Amino acid sequence: MGKKAAIIRGDGIGPEIVDSMLKVLKACNTQTELVLCEAGSEQWEKHGGETYIPDATMKILENSDAGFKGPTTTIPKPNSPRSVAVTLRQKFDLYANIRPIKTYKRITPDKTLDFVCFREATEGLYTGIEFKVSDDAAIAIRKITRQGSSRFINSALAWAKKYHMSKMVAITKRNILKVTDGIFWEEVEKAAKANPGISVEELYIDNMTQQLVIKPEQFNGAVLVSTNLFMDIISELASGIIGSIGLVYSANMGDRFAMFEAAHGSAPSFKGLNKVNPTAAILSGAWMVEYLGETHIKDAIFAATDQVINEGKYVTFDIGGSATTTQMTDAIIEIAKQKLQK
Numbered sequence: 312m313g314k315k316a317a318i319i320r321g322d323g324i325g326p327e328i329v330d331s332m333l334k335v336l337k338a339c340n341t342q343t344e345l346v347l348c349e350a351g352s353e354q355w356e357k358h359g360g361e362t363y364i365p366d367a368t369m370k371i372l373e374n375s376d377a378g379f380k381g382p383t384t385t386i387p388k389p390n391s392p393r394s395v396a397v398t399l400r401q402k403f404d405l406y407a408n409i410r411p412i413k414t415y416k417r418i419t420p421d422k423t424l425d426f427v428c429f430r431e432a433t434e435g436l437y438t439g440i441e442f443k444v445s446d447d448a449a450i451a452i453r454k455i456t457r458q459g460s461s462r463f464i465n466s467a468l469a470w471a472k473k474y475h476m477s478k479m480v481a482i483t484k485r486n487i488l489k490v491t492d493g494i495f496w497e498e499v500e501k502a503a504k505a506n507p508g509i510s511v512e513e514l515y516i517d518n519m520t521q522q523l524v525i526k527p528e529q530f531n532g533a534v535l536v537s538t539n540l541f542m543d544i545i546s547e548l549a550s551g552i553i554g555s556i557g558l559v560y561s562a563n564m565g566d567r568f569a570m571f572e573a574a575h576g577s578a579p580s581f582k583g584l585n586k587v588n589p590t591a592a593i594l595s596g597a598w599m600v601e602y603l604g605e606t607h608i609k610d611a612i613f614a615a616t617d618q619v620i621n622e623g624k625y626v627t628f629d630i631g632g633s634a635t636t637t638q639m640t641d642a643i644i645e646i647a648k649q650k651l652q653k
Contacts, residue, residue: 314603321381322351323577329381331589331640332596351383378570382577405563408432418554428546429467435539455491460498482537555629557588560595571599588627615646
């Protein structure tokens with residue numbers, strides 16, 4: 312019985328880059344059944360409802376082995392629905408958001424980076440518990456639990472072992488947030504004692520942003536771990552350091568389900584222009600089929616993408632080229648197919 316993946320095409324540039332991803336997977340002869348569905352603000356503005364995710368889409372997700380989410384727009388108004396990503400992370404308990412950070416020689420010849428950002432994805436300020444205490448003041452609650460911190464940190468350590476990484480960097484603001492980050496750090500220390508082969512360091516969030524700009528190489532071979540908002544910020548900064556967030560692929564993983572997505576947003580001003588970088592979507596899709604058992608396809612797509620980017624002939628404007636989304640996608644397909652035939 313083949314595996315099934317629910318594919319949300321999303322808003323803005325979402326449908327274009329998701330189509331690129333699907334085109335690559337199909338050209339590589341994936342045996343995963345890819346089921347298209349809708350979610351996001353564009354369908355919500357047409358159909359309304361309490362959520363950006365229609366019931367029909369949720370049913371498809373519930374009956375799938377994994378999901379892929381194209382970029383979706385979240386309207387920043389108090390009464391609009393919660394974002395698609397946050398909703399799905401909480402619904403399927405996808406507690407680890409993972410963004411590998413890796414440079415390409417042609418784009419950043421002056422530095423070589425290779426580390427991974429692990430973001431706790433179900434707690435912190437993203438629980439969305441906010442209320443007004445008066446007309447002029449409001450409070451947001453930062454919820455951190457021991458159980459949530461423990462399972463998340465252990466998943467990051469499992470990644471470190473799998474990929475032979477020797478260091479974990481925990482990012483906190485424990486000197487100020489003594490109780491919430493106190494619980495998080497205690498769980499880091501507990502997990503570190505059970506895994507003596509991996510060194511652990513703690514950096515405060517403000518210092519971390521400086522260190523990442525001044526000397527990012529110090530984090531090579533490390534798993535960076537933090538709470539929801541802090542790592543959202545750090546992983547975006549890391550994306551900038553490698554040249555473009557259009558290169559950064561990501562996964563949201565739980566114990567029984569995973570959702571894959573490009574790290575970037577829906578960029579509505581670029582919609583329909585056929586000029587955005589499809590890399591993040593293509594690599595996220597390749598990671599998805601690896602998760603579903605097709606490692607050979609993932610390896611071919613990653614190698615092909617690396618080659619296309621470093622050759623620089625068919626790359627998009629954000630990484631120094633003038634190719635269209637379609638041209639870059641087709642260049643990746645051609646090389647990936649060759650690699651699969653060998």
